[in-house]
Amino acid sequence: MNSSQDNLFAKPYKQVSDFQFDDKVAGVFNDMIRRSVPGYGQIINTIGDLAQQYAAPNTKIYDLGCSLGAATLSIRRRVEGRNCQIVAIDNSESMIERCNENLAAYVSETPVELVCGDIRDIKIENASLVVLNFTMQFLAPSDRENLLKNIYQGLVPGGLLVLSEKLYFKEDKIQSTLDDLHLDFKRANGYSELEISQKRSSLENVMKPDTLAEHEARIRAQGFEQFSVWFQCFNFASMVAIK
Ligand SMILES: C[S@@+](CC[C@H](N)C(=O)[O-])C[C@H]1O[C@@H](n2cnc3c(N)ncnc32)[C@H](O)[C@@H]1O
Numbered sequence: 001m002n003s004s005q006d007n008l009f010a011k012p013y014k015q016v017s018d019f020q021f022d023d024k025v026a027g028v029f030n031d032m033i034r035r036s037v038p039g040y041g042q043i044i045n046t047i048g049d050l051a052q053q054y055a056a057p058n059t060k061i062y063d064l065g066c067s068l069g070a071a072t073l074s075i076r077r078r079v080e081g082r083n084c085q086i087v088a089i090d091n092s093e094s095m096i097e098r099c100n101e102n103l104a105a106y107v108s109e110t111p112v113e114l115v116c117g118d119i120r121d122i123k124i125e126n127a128s129l130v131v132l133n134f135t136m137q138f139l140a141p142s143d144r145e146n147l148l149k150n151i152y153q154g155l156v157p158g159g160l161l162v163l164s165e166k167l168y169f170k171e172d173k174i175q176s177t178l179d180d181l182h183l184d185f186k187r188a189n190g191y192s193e194l195e196i197s198q199k200r201s202s203l204e205n206v207m208k209p210d211t212l213a214e215h216e217a218r219i220r221a222q223g224f225e226q227f228s229v230w231f232q233c234f235n236f237a238s239m240v241a242i243k
């Protein structure tokens with residue numbers, strides 16, 4: 001996938017503005033997320049494996065907050081021949097434009113409906129798999145329950161939700177220990193102290209992580225029968241829930 005190197009926060013800003021998924025971010029996003037989220041590549045590959053297990057014939061698969069289409073591409077490779085339709089949605093025009101190019105680079109018989117829109121406004125229907133890969137953390141906390149309701153109602157029985165998120169920990173020493181490990185991961189990937197601190201300020205008002213207990217309680221409250229974390233590295237986790 002095409003992406004320039006992320007140096008968006010490398011020069012000092014007098015005032016750091018709130019993080020947005022604009023054209024600048026979309027242009028470096030593949031590099032940014034791989035250097036910022038431990039296990040991202042593994043999570044993308046595993047979403048494909050889960051699609052192979054869960055995508056039921058003649059159903060839909062939703063990739064909510066698809067960005068450049070990494071999860072959609074991973075899924076599409078694994079569900080050929082099942083008459084599935086993938087619906088990939090993002091409200092950033094720059095992401096959708098680039099996602100469209102990325103999808104067009106590979107031949108596939110599985111159609112992808114690419115939607116530039118808000119995931120809070122669409123109706124999920126006849127879904128065997130719904131993916132929220134580091135997207136829900138950017139919704140206002142008050143909107144998260146409704147989104148999960150919509151997902152639960154739109155899943156077929158036995159359907160799967162994959163939810164990946166940055167986590168917050170209520171226990172202060174655990175929070176600071178795992179946060180420090182994440183910062184070391186970013187340093188090891190070449191980010192400077194200035195880049196790390198400016199990006200942190202930029203995300204502060206925009207990205208509001210929940211605790212794992214909050215995620216589990218909200219998911220189970222919708223009626224999901226089974227729930228587990230299948231991946232965790234430091235303060236990043238990916239969860240599965242089965243209807
Ligand atoms: C961290 S990125 C997701 C990464 C992507 N799922 C992946 O696996 O590479 C979050 C994405 O969610 C999108 N987003 C945030 N809020 C949204 C909303 N309300 N509706 C649609 N997309 C949204 C952003 O534009 C951004 O592209």
Ligand SMILES: O=C(O)C(=O)C[C@]1(C(=O)O)C=C[C@@H](O)C=C1
Pocket residue numbers: 032033036037134166199203
């Ligand atoms: O928490 C951070 O420092 C991050 O950079 C995380 C994160 C994410 O989890 O989505 C935030 C914004 C970018 O989309 C890439 C990574």
